Amino acid sequence: xxxxxxxxxxxxxxxxxxxxxxCTYSNSASQSFFWYRxxxxxxxxxxxxxYSSGNEDGRFTAQLNRASxxxxxxxxxxxxxxxxxxxxxxxPISNAxxxxxxxxxxxxxxxx
Amino acid sequence: DTGVSQDPRHKITKRGQNVTFRCxxxxxxxxxxxxxQTLGQGPEFLTYFQNEAQLEKSRLLSDRFSAERPxxxxxxxxxxxxxxxxxxMYLCASSLVYNAYNEQFFGPGTRLTVL
Numbered sequence: 001x002x003x004x005x006x007x008x009x010x011x012x013x014x015x016x017x018x019x020x021x022x023c024t025y026s027n028s029a030s031q032s033f034f035w036y037r038x039x040x041x042x043x044x045x046x047x048x049x050x051y052s053s054g055n056e057d058g059r060f061t062a063q064l065n066r067a068s069x070x071x072x073x074x075x076x077x078x079x080x081x082x083x084x085x086x087x088x089x090x091x092p093i094s095n096a097x098x099x100x101x102x103x104x105x106x107x108x109x110x111x112x
Numbered sequence: 113d114t115g116v117s118q119d120p121r122h123k124i125t126k127r128g129q130n131v132t133f134r135c136x137x138x139x140x141x142x143x144x145x146x147x148x149q150t151l152g153q154g155p156e157f158l159t160y161f162q163n164e165a166q167l168e169k170s171r172l173l174s175d176r177f178s179a180e181r182p183x184x185x186x187x188x189x190x191x192x193x194x195x196x197x198x199x200x201m202y203l204c205a206s207s208l209v210y211n212a213y214n215e216q217f218f219g220p221g222t223r224l225t226v227l
Binding site: 004008032034041042043044045046049087089091098099100101102103104105 | 143145147152153154155156157160168170203205207213214215216217218219220221223
């Protein structure tokens with residue numbers, strides 16, 4: 001079993017739609033969580049950190065469910081520019097180095 | 113540009129050759145990480161430095177790979193006797209250890225193609 005699992009998609013949605021991605025992680029002691037966005041052939045860019053209380057940044061909302069070990073990302077009012085791969089990322093507490101463990105990514109395509 | 117920079121951006125080499133990549137982190141960041149990403153996969157951790165000390169290495173980092181950060185600033189990643197399986201994007205990231213959440217910021221990567 002992979003440490004961080006995501007549905008690879010692609011999710012094809014029309015502009016203006018609301019779309020949600022989930023991700024599960026296997027290490028129950030994991031400490032911190034993130035969503036990164038990666039455009040084709042570019043580097044991952046931090047979209048948002050995911051806090052225990054959940055957090056919102058404009059059209060983006062992230063939630064963490066420690067009991068079920070999953071993380072979600074909700075995108076409201078999708079824009080064409082949201083088309084990208086969204087990487088779910090976990091920082092396992094068992095690793096002293098704070099290395100990040102990435103899921104395989106979920107591809108989103110927003111169509112006009 | 114005050115972000116993470118990497119050089120070269122692309123490298124094509126023949127199997128068996130040695131290659132070296134460079135990463136310059138964000139200036140005030142004391143942690144530097146190397147990751148490798150292949151097509152359709154998320155990045156995989158290779159190694160990291162805190163200042164000049166290399167504190168952890170992944171099992172992915174075979175004996176052919178070596179990384180240095182001699183003055184605690186820029187880092188180099190060398191691959192000796194390259195193999196076709198080494199073809200990947202090599203990503204460098206940096207973070208500030210006093211950031212409790214350890215948010216890492218990535219450079220543009222070096223895309224390696226081994227023929």
